[in-house]
Amino acid sequence: MLILQRRVGERIVLSGGIEITVTEVTKRGVRLAVQAPRGVTVVRGEVHDAIVEANSHATESQNELFDAEVFPEGESP
DSSP states (O other), X not given: OOOOOOOTTOEEEETTTEEEEEEEEOSSOEEEEEEOOTTSOOOOHHHHHHHHXXXXXXXXXHHHHXXXXXXXXXXXX
């Protein structure tokens, strides 16, 4: 993990044309502006985690349905 210190107006540039600029610093937090190409998805960390968890649950449910269809009750792989 890289830890950087930036002031308002300073930016961080990532590969792929992604720029993060510090726009405001207050007692409550830091406001960032993210500029990225149209094809790059940008979401907050907690939103990303919720998506990953939902996808994981969906995959587990799908696997349970598959196992029930392929291996009738009482049989196992």
